[in-house]
Amino acid sequence: MRIAKPNTCFWQGSKACAEGAITAGCRFFAGYPITPASEIAEHMARRLPQVGGIAIQMEDEMASIGAIIGASWAGTKAMTATSGPGFSLMQEFIGYAFMTETPCVIVNAQRAGPSTGQATKCGQGDVMQSRWGTHGDYSAIVLSPNSVQEMFTLTVRAFNLAEKYRTPVILLSDETITHMREQITVPSVNNVEIVNRRKPRRGEKAFFGLEEIPPMPAVGEGFNVAVTGSTHDEYGIRFTADPLVHIKLVKRLNSKIRNNSNEISDFEEYNIEDCQIGVISYGCTSRAIYEAVEKAESKGVKTGYIRLKTIWPFPGNVVRKMVENANKIIVPELNLGQIRYEVEKASNGLAKVIPLNKIGGGELITPEELLATILKEAKTND
Amino acid sequence: MTENFSIRKYLRDLKLPFCPGCGIPTIMNTFLRAVHELGYENLNNFVFCSGIGCSSWIPSPYFNADSIHTPHGRSIPVATGIKLLHPKLNVVVFGGDGDIVGIGMSHFIHAARRNLDILVIMVNNMVYGMTGGQVAPTTPFKTKTATTPYGSFEQPLDATRLAVAAGACYSARWTTAHSNDLKESIKKAIQTKGFRFIEVVSQCPTAYGRRAGFKNIAEMLKWFKENSVPIHQAEKTSEKELEKRIIIGEFVERRRPTIGETIHAMIKEVQMNAEQN
Numbered sequence A: 001m002r003i004a005k006p007n008t009c010f011w012q013g014s015k016a017c018a019e020g021a022i023t024a025g026c027r028f029f030a031g032y033p034i035t036p037a038s039e040i041a042e043h044m045a046r047r048l049p050q051v052g053g054i055a056i057q058m059e060d061e062m063a064s065i066g067a068i069i070g071a072s073w074a075g076t077k078a079m080t081a082t083s084g085p086g087f088s089l090m091q092e093f094i095g096y097a098f099m100t101e102t103p104c105v106i107v108n109a110q111r112a113g114p115s116t117g118q119a120t121k122c123g124q125g126d127v128m129q130s131r132w133g134t135h136g137d138y139s140a141i142v143l144s145p146n147s148v149q150e151m152f153t154l155t156v157r158a159f160n161l162a163e164k165y166r167t168p169v170i171l172l173s174d175e176t177i178t179h180m181r182e183q184i185t186v187p188s189v190n191n192v193e194i195v196n197r198r199k200p201r202r203g204e205k206a207f208f209g210l211e212e213i214p215p216m217p218a219v220g221e222g223f224n225v226a227v228t229g230s231t232h233d234e235y236g237i238r239f240t241a242d243p244l245v246h247i248k249l250v251k252r253l254n255s256k257i258r259n260n261s262n263e264i265s266d267f268e269e270y271n272i273e274d275c276q277i278g279v280i281s282y283g284c285t286s287r288a289i290y291e292a293v294e295k296a297e298s299k300g301v302k303t304g305y306i307r308l309k310t311i312w313p314f315p316g317n318v319v320r321k322m323v324e325n326a327n328k329i330i331v332p333e334l335n336l337g338q339i340r341y342e343v344e345k346a347s348n349g350l351a352k353v354i355p356l357n358k359i360g361g362g363e364l365i366t367p368e369e370l371l372a373t374i375l376k377e378a379k380t381n382d
Numbered sequence B: 001m002t003e004n005f006s007i008r009k010y011l012r013d014l015k016l017p018f019c020p021g022c023g024i025p026t027i028m029n030t031f032l033r034a035v036h037e038l039g040y041e042n043l044n045n046f047v048f049c050s051g052i053g054c055s056s057w058i059p060s061p062y063f064n065a066d067s068i069h070t071p072h073g074r075s076i077p078v079a080t081g082i083k084l085l086h087p088k089l090n091v092v093v094f095g096g097d098g099d100i101v102g103i104g105m106s107h108f109i110h111a112a113r114r115n116l117d118i119l120v121i122m123v124n125n126m127v128y129g130m131t132g133g134q135v136a137p138t139t140p141f142k143t144k145t146a147t148t149p150y151g152s153f154e155q156p157l158d159a160t161r162l163a164v165a166a167g168a169c170y171s172a173r174w175t176t177a178h179s180n181d182l183k184e185s186i187k188k189a190i191q192t193k194g195f196r197f198i199e200v201v202s203q204c205p206t207a208y209g210r211r212a213g214f215k216n217i218a219e220m221l222k223w224f225k226e227n228s229v230p231i232h233q234a235e236k237t238s239e240k241e242l243e244k245r246i247i248i249g250e251f252v253e254r255r256r257p258t259i260g261e262t263i264h265a266m267i268k269e270v271q272m273n274a275e276q277n
């Protein structure tokens, strides 16, 4: 009853996310009910006490993310889960977690916005918010699962990245992936790589920057750690006017992610070096690419794809490789066009970027629609 | 014990940022004196959380202790995560009136309702000090502030009574002119279990005093003294007479199960049942 047993199961995405978190070592969850993320909270509420952890429903999303940040400084891996409206409320604290180098995981099961929009319907409209939602200069790590299996594995990875880089990590899921049920192979805990934050040695005092990723103490361990979201030096002492302290801190916080973007970024690629038409996709939408690409190829169109498992940092180098051959890139998204701008930037005019968008009603882009777009674009290829 | 009190042993070697004549250093000093009198040689058993504002700078980073300086109004949620996981640590929150009962109001009420075992010390300078003297939820009616140039048109909040209504186990109000009462109250609060709240009415000469019509700090402290009514006396006084008065004293002392006690008992039970199954 402790940790999910190795097995083949038929699970909902939300359950896979919760179990992935527990496998990764998460022992504190705080959240506020919102469709389609509530099942994650409900599962955590049932499961965490069984493994000695705490799950609590807070008064709002700011309190939820605040509580997990407190938990993280108490030395515990912690997670919250929400959807668009709640994700917007969390933005101030996401910047705070970045600035204070607090590892934590924020799940956003996207639905159709803006505002309450279509609360029960799927959407992918928070891609840019997940990158640029908080204020100030920052860098985000955002993962995008496209199956129940990945709701498990990418949740584990979200914790590992958070712990390794001492930064908040966002699992950007969506209503479809969170609510769908499918087969999943639950790995044995011993076969799962688990990363834990580096702890300081006795007597160490610099928890904010002598190294690129400094060690992190917990409160109550006698380190007298001073944590602040205001600009601070290596020792956590506030400097609210000195430009050099600010530059040094903010550049390091960004570069610890940017310098390691190759290691962080993760994607699935197919035929990118020999395709005439490329498809770049992520999350629920990317489930259409496999069938569409296969059918396009059977009709003689050289097609390849990149399926993003990490949206941010965006793997521009892989897109650049794709456009060495492909002269058109189709970007299907359940929004009015977001990641397409990133693809356009990376392809730098070498390929025409064709957005394929759909919003409303939670309807997905079907393999047939994607195939039709591929064939149409192949025909009009110049 | 009282003789060899030195505030410096609890502080980092940093220059304090408060304006001359501000009430905050009095509160800081009184808190540390209470800690000293309780026999704590250092602050290792404490964790401090605070939001944004002059008052929130009391522990961060000046106290030689673990301190978490959170976004504006959000110290209590962060304290919630810490306290639930570290039931043995003394978690103390410092904040201004704007921080605790303005932007952070809902967290304050819910922490009291849950009976989270923390001590919240709120500096009520009746204004948003750090941002230059704008009206606060605690500003007295008709008082001129930077954003109420014709006088405040809202009724102020009684945070101490609100804490009682929300379920606090200890709730008290003092002013900076009552530092001995305040010290004894802090000592009692530190030793009490459950959600504890102390409001300290304090002078902000820079952003409040002059505009509100006080010539100098002495006049403000005199006003605090002369207008303070002890709670037992207030209970016998009409509402009309209490207008613009500061009711001081201990409003509630009680024992209720804390959320931490309940959660940890539940976890134990769940785990025992799981093992049996």
Ligand SMILES: Cc1ncc(C[n+]2csc(CCOP(=O)(O)OP(=O)(O)O)c2C)c(N)n1
Residues within 6 Å of the ligand: B052, B053, B054, B055, B056, B072, B095, B096, B097, B098, B099, B100, B123, B125, B127, B128, B129, B130, B131, B136
């Ligand atoms: C979300 C947010 N809104 C506004 C501010 C600006 N701000 C900084 S301090 C403060 C008010 C401080 O008032 P109070 O909490 O009473 O503290 P004081 O300075 O009076 O001690 C405000 C509004 C902020 N930092 N964050």
Ligand code: SF4
Residues within 6 Å of the ligand: B017, B018, B019, B021, B022, B023, B024, B054, B055, B125, B129, B130, B203, B204, B205, B206, B207, B208
């Ligand atoms: S602005 Fe007011 S509250 Fe802030 S330090 Fe100065 S006197 Fe004190």
Ligand SMILES: [Mg+2]
Residues within 6 Å of the ligand: B053, B096, B097, B098, B123, B124, B125, B126, B127, B128, B129, B136
């Ligand atoms: Mg104030």
